[in-house]
Amino acid sequence: xxxGSRLWQSLMDLAQLGATAKGGVCRLxxxxxxxxxxxxxxxxCRAEGCSIRIDQIGNIFARRAGTRxxxxxxxxxxxxxxxxxxxxxxxxxxxxxxxxxxxxLNQHNIRTEAPxxxxxxxxxxxxxxxxxxxxxxxxxDAFTLxxxxxxxxxxxxxxxxxxxxxxxxxxxxxxVSAGAPRFGAYFEAHIEQGPVLEDADTTIGVVxxxxxxxxxxxxxxxxxxxxxxxxxxLRKDALFAATHLMQKVVEIALAHQPDGRGTVGCVHVYxxxxxxxxxxxxxxxxxxxxxxxxxxAMDAALRAAAELLQKDFPxxxxxxxxxxxxxxxxxxxxxxxxxxxxxxxxxxxxxIVSGAGHDAVYVAGxxxxxxxxxxxxxxxxxxxxxxxxxxxxxxxxxVLLHAMLARAGT
Amino acid sequence: xxxGSRLWQSLMDLAQLGATAKGGVCRLxxxxxxxxxxxxxxxxCRAEGCSIRIDQIGNIFARRAGTRxxxxxxxxxxxxxxxxxxxxxxxxxxxxxxxxxxxxLNQHNIRTEAPxxxxxxxxxxxxxxxxxxxxxxxxxDAFTLxxxxxxxxxxxxxxxxxxxxxxxxxxxxxxVSAGAPRFGAYFEAHIEQGPVLEDADTTIGVVxxxxxxxxxxxxxxxxxxxxxxxxxxLRKDALFAATHLMQKVVEIALAHQPDGRGTVGCVHVYxxxxxxxxxxxxxxxxxxxxxxxxxxAMDAALRAAAELLQKDFPxxxxxxxxxxxxxxxxxxxxxxxxxxxxxxxxxxxxxIVSGAGHDAVYVAGxxxxxxxxxxxxxxxxxxxxxxxxxxxxxxxxxVLLHAMLARAGT
Ligand SMILES: NC(=O)NCCC(=O)O
Ligand SMILES: NC(=O)NCCC(=O)O
Numbered sequence: 001x002x003x004g005s006r007l008w009q010s011l012m013d014l015a016q017l018g019a020t021a022k023g024g025v026c027r028l029x030x031x032x033x034x035x036x037x038x039x040x041x042x043x044x045c046r047a048e049g050c051s052i053r054i055d056q057i058g059n060i061f062a063r064r065a066g067t068r069x070x071x072x073x074x075x076x077x078x079x080x081x082x083x084x085x086x087x088x089x090x091x092x093x094x095x096x097x098x099x100x101x102x103x104x105l106n107q108h109n110i111r112t113e114a115p116x117x118x119x120x121x122x123x124x125x126x127x128x129x130x131x132x133x134x135x136x137x138x139x140x141d142a143f144t145l146x147x148x149x150x151x152x153x154x155x156x157x158x159x160x161x162x163x164x165x166x167x168x169x170x171x172x173x174x175x176v177s178a179g180a181p182r183f184g185a186y187f188e189a190h191i192e193q194g195p196v197l198e199d200a201d202t203t204i205g206v207v208x209x210x211x212x213x214x215x216x217x218x219x220x221x222x223x224x225x226x227x228x229x230x231x232x233x234l235r236k237d238a239l240f241a242a243t244h245l246m247q248k249v250v251e252i253a254l255a256h257q258p259d260g261r262g263t264v265g266c267v268h269v270y271x272x273x274x275x276x277x278x279x280x281x282x283x284x285x286x287x288x289x290x291x292x293x294x295x296x297a298m299d300a301a302l303r304a305a306a307e308l309l310q311k312d313f314p315x316x317x318x319x320x321x322x323x324x325x326x327x328x329x330x331x332x333x334x335x336x337x338x339x340x341x342x343x344x345x346x347x348x349x350x351x352i353v354s355g356a357g358h359d360a361v362y363v364a365g366x367x368x369x370x371x372x373x374x375x376x377x378x379x380x381x382x383x384x385x386x387x388x389x390x391x392x393x394x395x396x397x398x399v400l401l402h403a404m405l406a407r408a409g410t
Numbered sequence: 411x412x413x414g415s416r417l418w419q420s421l422m423d424l425a426q427l428g429a430t431a432k433g434g435v436c437r438l439x440x441x442x443x444x445x446x447x448x449x450x451x452x453x454x455c456r457a458e459g460c461s462i463r464i465d466q467i468g469n470i471f472a473r474r475a476g477t478r479x480x481x482x483x484x485x486x487x488x489x490x491x492x493x494x495x496x497x498x499x500x501x502x503x504x505x506x507x508x509x510x511x512x513x514x515l516n517q518h519n520i521r522t523e524a525p526x527x528x529x530x531x532x533x534x535x536x537x538x539x540x541x542x543x544x545x546x547x548x549x550x551d552a553f554t555l556x557x558x559x560x561x562x563x564x565x566x567x568x569x570x571x572x573x574x575x576x577x578x579x580x581x582x583x584x585x586v587s588a589g590a591p592r593f594g595a596y597f598e599a600h601i602e603q604g605p606v607l608e609d610a611d612t613t614i615g616v617v618x619x620x621x622x623x624x625x626x627x628x629x630x631x632x633x634x635x636x637x638x639x640x641x642x643x644l645r646k647d648a649l650f651a652a653t654h655l656m657q658k659v660v661e662i663a664l665a666h667q668p669d670g671r672g673t674v675g676c677v678h679v680y681x682x683x684x685x686x687x688x689x690x691x692x693x694x695x696x697x698x699x700x701x702x703x704x705x706x707a708m709d710a711a712l713r714a715a716a717e718l719l720q721k722d723f724p725x726x727x728x729x730x731x732x733x734x735x736x737x738x739x740x741x742x743x744x745x746x747x748x749x750x751x752x753x754x755x756x757x758x759x760x761x762i763v764s765g766a767g768h769d770a771v772y773v774a775g776x777x778x779x780x781x782x783x784x785x786x787x788x789x790x791x792x793x794x795x796x797x798x799x800x801x802x803x804x805x806x807x808x809v810l811l812h813a814m815l816a817r818a819g820t
Contacts, residue, residue, distance in 0.1 A: 192639055193636050193638070193639045194635070194636060194638070194639025194640045194641070194644075195635070195639075195640060195641075195644045196639070196641060196644070199644060211638065213638075215684060215685075225604070225605070225789055225790065226603050226604060226765070226766060226789075226791055226792060227671065227673035227675055227696045227698070227765075228603070228604070228621065228623075228671070228696075228698060228764070228765035228766035228767070229602055229603045229604025229605075229606070229764070229765035229766050229789070229791075230604045230605060230671075230765065230789060231604070231605075231606060231668070231669075231671070231765075232660070232663055232664055232667065232670070232671060232672075234604075234605045234606070234609060234789070237660065237673075239656065239674055239677070240656070240657065240660045240674075243653035243654075243656050243657050244653075244657070246649065246650070246653050247650065247653050247654070250642070250647065250650045253642055254642055257642065258641070259641075260642070261637065261638070261640075261641070261642060262642075263637035263647075263685070263686075263687050264649055264650075264688075265637055265679075265682070265683050265684045265685055265686050265687065265688060266679065266682045266683060266684050267649070267677055267679045267682065269675075269676065269677045272675070272676045272677065273675050273676060274625060274675045274676050274694045274696055275625075275673070275675055275696050275766075276673075276675050276792070277673050277675065278674075278675065284684045286637045286638075286684055286685050288637070288638055354638070354639070355636070355637075355638035355639035355640065355641075356636060356638030356639050356685075357638070379635055379636075379639070379640060379644070380635065381636055381639075382636060382686070
């Protein structure tokens with residue numbers, strides 16, 4: 001069994017780098033702080049006898065040799081960059097759980113057949129550089145290395161430059177198509193970032209896959225005019241019309257339960273003045289669903305509602321899809337291994353679908369993959385008050401240890 | 411009859427000061443440009459033999475003597491400050507129409523019994539300094555002179571300082587309570603700033619009064635959480651709830667026709683991120699109605715809807731009233747004079763209620779008052795493309811001339 005207090009201590013040590021006054025962490029991708037956190041991780045791994053490989057997008061792979069190094073590595077990991085108002089656990093937990101697996105294997109002198117690798121994926125959060133999940137996206141050829149390296153932050157600093165500045169512009173090939181090795185299996189432990197496990201009073205989420213995502217920009221155009229002299233009957237109120245479509249987004253998701261999700265997160269009203277009837281409203285839609293038929297049905301319902309809106313109100317409506325992630329089913333044999341591990345460890349568990357994107361969702365395109373969720377307090381993440389129970393974190397790392405051991409062979 | 415092309419020329423000359431590339435005017439209150447426009451107006455009036463009086467809040471009164479200077483003046487006017495993206499006619503028309511009345515009286519050697527005054531009220535727009543309608547507000551004691559003088563713009567420049575800088579810190583008493591003279595009657599000609607006259611193909615709006623106004627700040631608080639991992643049933647989506655209350659604002663106005671008006675003009679969503687369920691939404695409400703019973707019924711309906719929202723959705727709601735203007739009925743004898751003037755001039759006319767606040771609405775508390783509206787193109791105002799038909803502007807000035815003559819006596 002892993003050492004829960006050692007795991008907790010590593011998390012707390014790592015959280016010192018970029019610690020915020022409110023108890024969170026601000027450690028944006030490829031900043032000096034991210035560099036220091038990477039150095040600390042690499043030093044810890046070297047102390048455990050691991051070799052370190054850095055690829056051209058800065059992904060780090062800490063490798064513990066197996067008895068048969070010809071076998072593909074059994075890997076785990078996550079990310080250690082954070083949101084600007086991030087917490088101590090998002091991403092960091094998956095990496096520290098991987099380190100704890102290696103420490104436990106060393107402590108008990110366990111040799112595995114396949115090598116074990118712990119990955120740190122570059123820029124998962126996407127707060128400083130877009131796109132999100134950049135390191136794992138390059139790895140699976142979701143976009144090119146050149147595209148990723150040439151992205152710039154708000155100050156014009158490119159990913160290539162930032163990698164060089166912190167000493168993490170590696171030379172190992174970054175993408176599977178360029179020769180980066182595929183894993184024998186990939187596991188990722190992560191806090192749930194949602195309320196389901198806590199709501200069900202359950203310790204382990206056995207993640208069976210990830211919801212597909214379709215994101216949209218919607219613009220409703222009417223005519224701005226003065227709120228005083230314009231009678232109701234002569235208005236083209238873009239906001240009044242838009243509120244009906246915003247409600248549809250939620251109603252469409254409710255019509256696609258259990259796992260349909262619909263969110264309007266971002267709204268801009270023009271000119272946004274107290275006594276001016278809005279002439280234009282733009283808002284975002286985030287649809288998620290477990291299978292693409294469901295997602296397509298939600299897409300069709302949104303477009304039909306937008307059409308109808310143009311008939312019912314004196315406005316025009318434009319709907320543009322801006323992001324698509326396909327739904328992913330994780331490898332059944334790995335999911336079973338995690339469920340079995342939770343049962344052997346005597347942990348309560350629940351099958352769950354990841355509502356959010358994770359590096360594992362990309363990696364699943366190149367290797368058998370699964371994830372382990374543990375509860376986080378009040379389901380809160382991307383927030384400095386993000387919190388998790390040390391016992392839950394330890395339980396998740398134990399399940400990870402046993403699932404990895406089962407795949408790596410002894 | 412007034413000289414329509416002279417009136418038009420004065421409007422175009424004045425619009426040079428602060429002319430924008432898009433054909434509008436940007437001449438914020440008490441800026442150097444406003445100073446130049448005031449100087450131009452004063453020079454034009456002095457050339458017509460008027461005396462100029464400037465009060466302590468910078469209101470300008472150009473006076474044409476009557477045969478009986480013991481009588482209270484028959485006054486007209488408006489404002490010459492503009493919105494940042496303002497037009498050539500809003501306010502400026504009322505002042506230039508007053509100047510045109512004086513020029514016409516001089517041209518035809520008409521002596522009136524009562525003196526005639528043309529007023530330029532300070533900072534009607536409220537774009538640079540809050541509150542709006544500052545000069546007329548001080549005049550009627552809606553707030554104190556000291557309060558107005560101490561207001562500051564975004565750069566910290568106070569009204570007192572800005573008045574001194576452009577040479578318009580006068581010494582005449584600014585408020586009726588401090589001895590500023592009351593008028594025998596006050597007329598204000600203004601573009602409608604709405605679509606009603608154009609929609610009815612009518613030249614003259616006989617303004618019978620102004621709608622009362624109640625403005626509110628509404629805040630709906632739920633709980634922000636991640637749009638992916640949070641199932642629909644565990645959400646506290648502040649925006650989904652808020653859209654229902656925003657729709658109520660419009661529905662309440664529709665239930666109070668013909669003159670109830672309800673507008674949500676300004677919306678802020680927190681944290682306003684694509685994949686975060688909104689935790690807080692604040693929005694503004696602008697209610698208008700012709701009588702206070704109607705306005706109070708709308709107020710009660712809004713508060714009841716807010717209460718109900720807290721029962722129907724997992725959110726809390728706060729409603730705070732931030733502005734109140736009482737409904738105003740203009741003086742029936744002046745309204746009749748305007749209607750009669752329009753009929754004698756052979757102009758189509760329509761009784762109309764001002765949906766917007768104007769200096770006249772304040773002045774009405776101290777003297778018999780009425781307004782004359784003329785159409786503006788597409789009902790558009792507070793916009794650089796604001797436009798009006800020269801013939802309509804001339805017709806309005808003629809109606810003003812005859813109404814003022816009737817009150818001033820010859
Ligand atoms: N884990 C996570 O926050 N991913 C961001 C992309 C998403 O919204 O799913
Ligand atoms: N005339 C005008 O735009 N007044 C501003 C205040 C209002 O919204 O009525």
